[in-house]
Amino acid sequence: xxxxxxxxxxxxxxxxxxxxxxxxxxxxxxxxxxxxxxxxxxxxxxxxxxxxxxxxxxxxxxxxxxxxxxxxxxxxxxxxxxxxxxxxxxxxxxxxxxxxxxxxxxxxxxxxxxxxxxxxxxxxxxxxxxxxxxxxxxxxxxxxxxxxxxxxxxxxxxxxxxxxxxxxxxxxxxxxxxxxxxxxxxxxxxxxxxxxxxxxxxxxxxxxxxxxxxxxxxxxxxxxxxxxxxxxxxxxxxxxxxxxxxxxxxxxxxxxxxxxxxxxxxxxxxxxxxxxxxxxxxxxxxxxxxxxxxxxxxxxxxxxxxxxxxxxxxxxxxxxxxxxxxxxxxxxxxxxxxxxxxxxxxxxxxxxxxxxxxxxxxxxxxxxxxxxxxxxxxxxxxxxxxxxxxxxxxxxxxxxxxxxxxxxxxxxxxxxxxxxxxxxxxxxxxxxxxxx
Amino acid sequence: xxxxxxxxxxxxxxxxxxxxxxxxxxxxxxxxxxxxxxxxxxxxxxxxxxxxxxxxxxxxxxxxxxxxxxxxxxxxxxxxxxxxxxxxxxxxxxxxxxxxxxxxxxxxxxxxxxxxxxxxxxxxxxxxxxxxxxxxxxxxxxxxxxxxxxxxxxxxxxxxxxxxxxxxxxxxxxxxxxxxxxxxxxxxxxxxxxxxxxxxxxxxxxxxxxxxxxxxxxxxxxxxxxxxxxxxxxxxxxxxxxxxxxxxxxxxxxxxxxxxxxxxxxxxxxxxxxxxxxxxxxxxxxxxxxxxxxxxxxxxxxxxxxxxxxxxxxxxxxxxxxxxxxxxxxxxxxxxxxx
Numbered sequence: 001x002x003x004x005x006x007x008x009x010x011x012x013x014x015x016x017x018x019x020x021x022x023x024x025x026x027x028x029x030x031x032x033x034x035x036x037x038x039x040x041x042x043x044x045x046x047x048x049x050x051x052x053x054x055x056x057x058x059x060x061x062x063x064x065x066x067x068x069x070x071x072x073x074x075x076x077x078x079x080x081x082x083x084x085x086x087x088x089x090x091x092x093x094x095x096x097x098x099x100x101x102x103x104x105x106x107x108x109x110x111x112x113x114x115x116x117x118x119x120x121x122x123x124x125x126x127x128x129x130x131x132x133x134x135x136x137x138x139x140x141x142x143x144x145x146x147x148x149x150x151x152x153x154x155x156x157x158x159x160x161x162x163x164x165x166x167x168x169x170x171x172x173x174x175x176x177x178x179x180x181x182x183x184x185x186x187x188x189x190x191x192x193x194x195x196x197x198x199x200x201x202x203x204x205x206x207x208x209x210x211x212x213x214x215x216x217x218x219x220x221x222x223x224x225x226x227x228x229x230x231x232x233x234x235x236x237x238x239x240x241x242x243x244x245x246x247x248x249x250x251x252x253x254x255x256x257x258x259x260x261x262x263x264x265x266x267x268x269x270x271x272x273x274x275x276x277x278x279x280x281x282x283x284x285x286x287x288x289x290x291x292x293x294x295x296x297x298x299x300x301x302x303x304x305x306x307x308x309x310x311x312x313x314x315x316x317x318x319x320x321x322x323x324x325x326x327x328x329x330x331x332x333x334x335x336x337x338x339x340x341x342x343x344x345x346x347x348x349x350x351x352x353x354x355x356x357x358x359x360x361x362x363x364x365x366x367x368x369x370x371x372x373x374x375x376x377x378x379x380x381x382x383x384x385x386x387x388x389x390x391x392x393x394x395x396x397x398x399x400x401x402x403x404x405x406x407x408x409x410x411x412x413x414x415x416x417x418x419x420x421x422x423x424x425x426x427x428x429x430x431x432x433x434x435x436x
Numbered sequence: 437x438x439x440x441x442x443x444x445x446x447x448x449x450x451x452x453x454x455x456x457x458x459x460x461x462x463x464x465x466x467x468x469x470x471x472x473x474x475x476x477x478x479x480x481x482x483x484x485x486x487x488x489x490x491x492x493x494x495x496x497x498x499x500x501x502x503x504x505x506x507x508x509x510x511x512x513x514x515x516x517x518x519x520x521x522x523x524x525x526x527x528x529x530x531x532x533x534x535x536x537x538x539x540x541x542x543x544x545x546x547x548x549x550x551x552x553x554x555x556x557x558x559x560x561x562x563x564x565x566x567x568x569x570x571x572x573x574x575x576x577x578x579x580x581x582x583x584x585x586x587x588x589x590x591x592x593x594x595x596x597x598x599x600x601x602x603x604x605x606x607x608x609x610x611x612x613x614x615x616x617x618x619x620x621x622x623x624x625x626x627x628x629x630x631x632x633x634x635x636x637x638x639x640x641x642x643x644x645x646x647x648x649x650x651x652x653x654x655x656x657x658x659x660x661x662x663x664x665x666x667x668x669x670x671x672x673x674x675x676x677x678x679x680x681x682x683x684x685x686x687x688x689x690x691x692x693x694x695x696x697x698x699x700x701x702x703x704x705x706x707x708x709x710x711x712x713x714x715x716x717x718x719x720x721x722x723x724x725x726x727x728x729x730x731x732x733x734x735x736x737x738x739x740x741x742x743x744x745x746x747x748x749x750x751x752x753x754x755x756x757x758x759x760x761x762x763x764x765x766x767x768x769x770x771x772x773x774x775x
Contacts, residue, residue, distance in 0.1 A: 026442065027476050029468060060474050061759060180468060182489020183496040183738025189464065213737055214495035221493055246489040247756045247773070255493055269486070270468040270475070278447060278465035279731040283683040284489045284738055286756060287474065290774035315468060337468060351466035361466075422762045422772035 012368045015359055016376040019346050029270060030337065030347045031057045034317050041387030042342035042380040047080050048387070050394045052320035060270075060315060062289040064417050065324050065429065069399055071415070080394065087393040088403035090130075091332055094238035094262035095307035098170055100332065101130030102389040103322070103404050105265070105311050106381075107336035108153060108173065108242065110136030111144065112188045112197045112209070113274030113351065117372045118343055118360045123147035125339075125381035134173055134242075134265075134334075137186045137211065139200040140165045151240065154231065156185050157211035159201035163234060172231050174224075174261075175242045176215070179271030179314040182244030182284045185211030187275040192354045192363045225259035238262035245269060245291030245314065246284065253295035253310070254302055263309025265334060266291050271314035272337040274361060275352035288314040289328060293427045296329025296409065319391035327410045328427060335388075342384040343377045439479055440704060443470075444680050448705030451727030452720040459723040462731045473759050480678065481646040484760045485687045485770060490740030499730075499737035506732050507545070508694050508745045510671040511582060511608045511631045515564060518545025519729040520689055520744055522567065523721075524675060525699020527551050530710040533717060538562060540721040549584070549634075549675070549697050567610055567634075582608035584634065593624050610634055610673075615641030615648035622655050626666045634697065637676035646691055649674050650768050653692025653750045667750075673697060682731035691768065692750045 018039055021032050034054045041048065051070045055063040091103040106126055111119045119141050126133035126149040134151045135144055139160025144150060150169035154161060166172060177183065188197070188209040198205045218224050228239050241256045242265035243249070249266065256264045268288025273281065292312045299305040312325040313334035322333035341347070344358040354363030359372045392404070401407055414429045424431045446455060446463075453459025470476055472483035490496040497504055506519040523541050526534055526548070535555060541548050542562045551569045563581045570583040585596055593611075611625045612634040625633060635652060637645045649672070656667035674688045675697035685696045702708075706720035732744065739754055741747040748754070756773040757765050765772050 026470060028470055029475050058475060177489055177491040181738075183491065183740065184489075184734065185498070187464070210500060212501070213498035214490075218492075219495045224492055241492070243491050244489050246491060247486070247754070247771075248488065248493060249774070252492045272467045275464050275466050277462040277731070277734050278443075278469075279462055279681070279683055280734050280738055281465055282469045282471040283686070283735065284487050286486060286758060286773035290758075294774040347467065349465060349467045352464045420759055420761045420772075422757070422765055422775075423759055425762075426772060426774035 012371045014373045015344065015370055016373045018344050019358055021346055022348060028347065029058055029060070029315055030317070030341065033057060035341050035347065037318065038338055038341045038384060041391075042384040045383035045386040047390040047394055050080060050391065050398060052318040054318065055320070060289075061287050061419060061423055061427075062315070062321060062324055064419050065289065065414050065427065066417055067320075067324070067327075067395070067399060067413055068415050069413065071432075073398070086402060087396045088405075089389050089392055089396070091404055093309040093311075093331055094171065094240070097238050097262065098132065099130075100132060102385055103326075103332040103392070104131045104385055104388070105313070105332055105334040106131060106133040106339055107267075107313050107334040108134035108136045108175070108178070108265075109336055109340075110138030110153075110186070110188070110274070111141040111200060112138035112192060114360060115356070115362050115364050116141060116196075117374050117377060118340070119144050121343060121372075121374055121377035121381055122339055123150050124378045125385065126150065128378070128382050129385045131385060132170060135169070137175060138188070138197070139202070140168060141200065153242075154227075155211060156213070156215045157209070159203065159209070159211075166231065167235050167237075169237070171238045171240055171262075172235055173240045173242050173265065174227060174231070176218070177244035177246070177267070178242065178273065179244050179267030179269060179285055179288070180273030181276040181280045182246045184213045184277070184280055187211070187277075189275050189352050189354070194364050196364060221255045221259060224255070228260050232260075240265055240309070240311070242267060244284075245286045245288050247286065249286070249291040250294045250298035254298050254304060257299055257304040257308045263311060263331070264295070265311040265313055266295060267334075268312070268314025272340070273351075288312050288316075289325060290423065290426050292325055292330045293328045293411075297428060319388050319395060322388075323392060323395045323407060324414060326404060326407045327414050329409050329411075331408065339381055339384065342380045343372065344380075439678050439680065440700075441476065445704055447681065448701060448724065449707060451731075452705045452707070452724040454705070454707045454720060460727045460730070462727065462734055481644055481760070481764070481768065482684050482687050484757050485690070485755050486758060486773065487683075487686065487690070487735055488739045488754050488756075490738065494740050496740045497737040497742055499733040502737070503742065504733045504736045505743045505745075506729050506736070508749070510547075510673075510694060512669050514608060515547070515582070516545070517547050517565075517695055519725065519732060520685060520693070520695040521725065521728065522547035522549050522673065522695050522697040523699075523702055524549035524697040525677065525703060529703075529708065533710075533712075533714065536714045536718050537721060538566065540718045541565070541725070544722055544725040546725055547695065569612075582610050582632065584610040584612050586639070587611040587613050587621075587625070588639070590621055590624050593628060608632070612636050612639065612675075614639035615643045615645050617643055617648055617651040617655070619655055622652065623659060626656070626659050626661055626670065631669065632671035632673060634673040634675050636697070637678070645674060645676050646688070647767050649688060649693055650691040650752065650770075654769065657750075671695070682728040683735065685728070686732055686735045686748065687755065689744060689748045690751055690755045691770075694745065694749055
């Protein structure tokens with residue numbers, strides 16, 4: 001036996017532990033403390049804090065939005081106890097057609113962008129926790145297809161889609177845009193298009209898979225209505241429309257609701273991606289907190305809000321983020337990057353190259369040297385969702401609320417600290433000066 | 437903090453082919469952005485401005501597969517640039533390189549701003565793409581290209597009045613002014629037959645470039661020349677050493693610039709050295725320019741726009757400002773994000 005053959009036959013190292021975090025050379029939203037918090041939740045399934053202490057480290061608009069209760073508590077409300085079971089976080093979405101045990105959507109990461117095991121782990125975690133996982137654009141991984149609580153994505157390239165695939169899962173997502181690259185299509189670098197990806201997506205090996213920027217059969221709001229109707233007729237499932245948070249988001253949300261969709265996923269600036277031209281990622285799109293507040297306001301004004309679902313995505317890093325987005329008008333929050341961090345992502349921004357040290361977004365090799373433990377990865381994501389929801393319950397408890405339903409649209413519970421007058425107006429909250 | 441953040445430099449160098457293996461191609465990145473104003477610290481108003489991604493209510497355009505036009509016409513259609521770009525900052529470079537830069541820019545359809553006259557042997561077509569600083573003592577006959585006059589006030593205009601009358605309508609005249617929003621000055625510039633204004637931040641002024649530019653665009657749309665809006669006969673150009681990237685050029689376009697003069701950006705992008713091989717310099721400039729053009733096309737396509745000059749220039753409505761005070765949004769004419 002030659003040395004190469006021996007190497008080929010040796011079984012890969014199974015990754016079941018987190019890697020140490022590299023030193024960061026530039027400013028980053030996902031600070032070490034944010035990553036450690038998520039790792040705590042993922043390892044233990046237990047809450048670590050009530051109010052998000054990491055928000056002082058960055059200056060997102062949402063980081064400068066506070067629950068008035070936190071300020072009134074003056075730091076005393078931060079003692080973690082076991083949350084009361086009477087606080088209810090289950091949520092009905094899409095005109096009551098889907099019920100989620102925890103108010104979380106696991107956001108639309110494709111097979112191809114992720115290397116298979118993370119896709120399965122996320123889908124299984126959704127089944128275990130009673131949440132919902134979007135499968136992304138890259139077709140259906142056979143193991144993911146065995147899970148029930150998935151949302152099948154219908155994106156501009158239609159990779160690997162047929163009636164059978166569309167009927168799997170609990171909902172269909174028409175993907176119009178995503179927060180990391182509004183206005184352009186998906187992008188899977190050729191280096192990651194190996195045999196299995198080629199078969200799932202039905203595209204040639206080694207060639208960049210660049211999805212069309214628009215859907216070439218959706219050029220108007222009327223076209224969108226026809227597609228929503230056709231997908232509902234074909235599947236009998238609720239249809240969600242995923243868009244990026246962009247400049248005209250209130251009008252887009254109103255159009256999506258009016259055209260008969262069951263909900264909208266609004267993906268904000270700073271959301272993750274497997275690959276995007278940096279010029280697009282860095283210069284297009286607005287923060288999800290502004291987009292959600294403004295879309296919710298428009299939908300209410302037009303009498304379209306009742307039963308319609310708003311899912312907020314993009315830089316959702318903690319239960320407090322999710323709670324604040326809910327108070328601003330979202331029904332549930334979506335996590336993508338946070339789920340990757342739970343599975344060991346160390347945020348080195350190299351997904352497009354295919355050499356992920358945490359083997360989450362790596363190129364799929366025939367004889368890999370390292371693989372992610374499916375069992376551990378699934379447990380990490382399940383724990384994250386449970387620990388996260390426990391923190392959410394603690395927040396609701398501090399706010400004196402009995403359920404997540406009671407928090408929806410309660411902008412009066414929020415204040416802005418050091419925000420511009422224009423941001424406060426869009427958020428519909430009042431500002432306080434930072435020394436009060 | 438330097439305005440030349442590492443990611444900005446590295447992006448330019450990847451385009452120019454100094455770094456990486458995909459010269460001329462827009463660099464690819466992954467996971468969420470760390471761009472200002474919310475993660476990195478904002479340094480300029482431009483850092484607060486975002487462009488649009490078209491979706492649902494209108495389609496985006498796929499610049500990989502569908503045509504998008506970055507060309508702009510200056511001087512009432514007499515000069516055509518293939519992209520809204522003019523290369524400046526040539527006074528500090530090796531004199532032997534100046535011709536190399538001029539020729540590379542001509543091949544790419546990009547303008548050049550020069551302070552000293554170019555070699556007399558240059559082909560007239562190449563000359564027509566050169567904006568040359570005029571010396572008051574200079575004879576007008578030596579050049580066909582646009583002449584740039586430094587104008588700070590109405591009095592300055594009066595000083596060059598006679599010269600201007602002497603050359604009449606035969607020359608393309610450019611007023612290079614500081615960042616000010618004086619309606620009277622614009623009115624005089626229009627009245628004296630200038631065909632372009634360069635708002636140059638290096639000349640100082642009392643406004644940020646973004647505000648001065650947006651106000652100039654607005655003012656010129658109100659002023660008239662023979663009952664036509666002056667803006668249609670008058671090109672508007674923005675210049676500053678801190679214009680860092682194609683996205684800055686794109687956003688300045690949105691605020692009203694038909695084209696931008698970049699200087700430090702190209703020198704940093706091609707990693708300029710006075711002893712470098714002319715062929716390498718030329719290659720890197722061409723890579724950088726084609727790469728910047730492709731980035732502009734990506735931004736245009738995402739916004740659902742097929743022509744830079746007709747739909748981006750002065751389209752403040754297409755842009756939004758993140759985390760800027762209301763009064764600044766008003767001065768820029770850009771709505772706050774979410775509105």
